[in-house]
Amino acid sequence: MAYSLTFMFRLILLSLGLTANNSLNLKEDQTSTGHGDGICKSRLEIYGYECQEHHVTTEDGYILSIQRVPNGRSGTGKDATTKVPVLLQHGVLMDGITWLLSSPDKSLGYILADSGYDVWIANSRGTKYSLRHMFLSPSNSAYWEWSWDQLVAYDLPAVVEYVYNQTRNQKIHYIGHSLGTLMALASFCEHRLLDMIRSAALLCPIAFLDQITSSIARASANAFVGEVSYWLGLHEFNIIGRSGDELLLQVCNQPGVNCYDLITSFTGRNCCLNSSSVRVFLDHEPQPTAMKNMIHMAQMIRRGTIAKYDYDSYEENMKHYGQAHPPAYNMSNIPNNFPLFLSYGGRDALSDSNDVRHLLKMLKCHHKTKLKVRFLQNYAHGDFVMAVNAKQLVYDPLISFLNLF
DSSP states (O other): OOOOHHHHHHHHHHHTTOOOOTHHHHHHHHHHHOOSOOHIIIIIGGGTOOOEEEEEEOTTSBEEEEEEEOSOTTOOOOOGGGSOEEEEEOOTTOOGGGGGSSOTTTSHHHHHHHTTOEEEEEOOTTSTTSOOBSSOOTTSGGGGOOOHHHIIIIIHHHHHHHHHHHTTSOOEEEEEETHHHHHHHHHHHTTOSTTTEEEEEEESOOSOOTTOOOHHHHHHHHTTHHHHHHHTTOOEEOTTSHHHHHHHHHHTTSTTOOGGGHHHHHHOOOSSOOHHHHHHHHHHOOOOEEHHHHHHHHHHHHHOOOBSOOOSOHHHHHHHHSSSSOOBOOGGGSOTTSOEEEEEETTOSSSOHHHHHHHHHHTTTSOGGGEEEEEETTOOTTHHHHOTTHIIIIIHHHHHHHHTO
16 A cells, blocks of 8 residues: 555545645644744634743753633633633644634633633643754654653643642643543552642543554554664654654554544544544644654553553663563552543544543542543544534533532
């Protein structure tokens, strides 16, 4: 199947009745340079929202972009530091635009601002607006030497502490999607950041991945595609670049993978997307990540464990962890009285319902008044951030939960 991923996206555009233009090429140029209009200008100010651009530097030198939306469209004039802060954390291959893909009445970022919250939007290292580093360039392989372990150890603490300090030490509501939920769960089970976070809402929660039904993700993991790519010198995984094309060509030859239905093969059959939100998605996403990050998730798929990155070397594991095997993240260590809202879908091929139920078993001792679970049979992975009816089915119940704390 000698076709490029760019061509695949054009097929998706055509299947949705959209025009495939040059936006993909433009985005590829902008992604590599970090230039172009930021999230404030491209997705917030155009709808009349006040938006501030902030930056924070992690302990290991990555300079992360954060957007603050202190007021809704009505602009109350109220001091934002008297409002309750909410931090939104995207998943893998995405950035902060995750929360702004649809119109203001349908996307969570806008809805929270209009509901009176002080909204902060995070962008993880390696994404378009968080490409800078104090010493390294993205063209340097050392820049990409990280997995989600480092997002847990460095990115999340840096952003949470920054927002906490900027809002006069107010505790933060945390909302994550996909990998953004794993970052939080891994932190909470190690009792990190709990003194600065008042509750967490986890959409498409990811902890266990061994029941994943995404044919692309499972085929990639079973074929050790990430590991082979890394050994061949590909340290950055960019789905619209050379590494993405090479991986797709290998994966599309695996049994059971239908690359002509790429979105469904990867995320599950989303029920409720419309062409306008998909157009915004294709104009801004997907984003790069580290190949080691993809390898780390592949290890979780194959092994059914939640553990730190395995270097597959006794010497390297001893060097990093002081033991032969990487330490596990124990989900049952999450404090039983910490408020959690979880919502997952019956059609989600990445956050599979069986894996989520495994997580819920680990939380079986959680206080019933502090754990809210919402299951949506017809929802898949993208529906939670792009569906036309997500406000009614996901966001209104989520905000009601936040208001309790």
